Amino acid sequence: MLRVLAVDDEMPLLEELLYLLRSDPRIRSAEGASDATGALRRITVALEAGPDGADGIDVVFLDIHMAGLTGLDIARLLAGFARPPLIVFVTAHEGFAVQAFDLKAVDYVLKPVRPERLAEAVRRACAQLGQSGEVPAAPEGVPAAAAPSVPPAVPVPVPVHAAVPAPPRQAAEVTVAERAPEQIAVELGGVTRFVAIADIAYVEAQGDYARLHTDEGSHLVRIPLSTLEERWAARGFVRIHRRHLVALARIDELRLDAGTTSVRVGSAELQVSRRHARELRDLLMRHATG
Incomplete structure (x- = not known):
């Protein structure tokens, strides 16, 4: 099972990412850091403990655009260590994929994060670490929904309460x-x-x-x-x-x-x-x- 660190300087997005990670039974623990300084401090502790130590980190889920050091900067720093944690970039920007994979990133996940796409990144990280990437079957008597397979989001517009009646529209255009x-x-x-x-x-x-x-x-x-x-x-x-x-x-x-x-x-x-x-x-x- 994986021990992971999620890094994002937008707290709502960090909370959502941690929620999804903690819902995956292949994740043993998921910690968060809201800036590069906090992330490097926690990763330093993990590197000192070693991959088998109690404070070790297996995978860092890393945003790219952050104040101060970027996610790419952090990945370059980690590349200098003998046994750094794996890197999965989680970003809203498509243009850094080549640089990310040059830095030996395991995966490159685009925001907004889809649960099934994040689950695939976890599977790839497990495979690279020699762990089973399969989602464990739900225990007997527990509904299958307890597994982390989350149904895809149904896009529903936020309600808009117009003060003046809008012109008539086709029925298909009326939203939920x-x-x-x-x-x-x-x-x-x-x-x-x-x-x-x-x-x-x-x-x-x-x-x-x-x-x-x-x-x-x-x-x-x-x-x-x-x-x-x-x-x-x-x-x-x-x-x-x-x-x-x-x-x-x-x-x-x-x-x-x-x-x-x-x-x-x-x-x-x-x-x-x-x-x-x-x-x-x-x-x-x-x-x-x-």
Whole structure:
């Protein structure tokens, strides 16, 4: 079984990659690093421990475009060692494939990462290390779905709530998202799910992505927070900070402490920026009085 390190400076993409890797029964452990410095520090520990040591790493799943050193730079550094970990590049750019394979990369996986394509990269790494690349059969009594074969994603557009009726279109052009305006499509591990907007307590900005927080957990969507702010204003969502959008009805407490304002939403305490504090207090007062 493989011990792997995933490296990507976009945290949402790193989390998704780690989720897919940890779902594969051929992976013993999967760690993450969000920059080249952290990756090199962890790889150095692995090299000192040796491939058979407790801190060893078998494969590094490596992004190419990162701040500071690129993934290609890291691969060149590792090439100077006698027994470096294998490299699988995971990137949104097709143009570096020749350089990657010159550096003896095991595979070159393009983003967005498809589960079946990542599974093939794991198989190739296993084969190069002399391990079985076959996915272990599910134990007796366990459904086959427990194996890491994840159904391919069904592309579903994010719901768009138009204020003005759109011109009539052919039936084939009407999307699933438009037939379910009270929901938003999210993907996890190649599976598309629908989350009711009414179940979302608050939204957190993560770069070009947004993380939707519900009572049951969180979901990542590739939509900027500013877009959701505009779309969901009529649904009672208000901006309280550059990083947070909150459902007004889900705010349990408003706290004022030494000139700072925060709100409690379930178990989460979120800061309110000064520019939004007065407007939020007014909205909460109007909401409380009906």
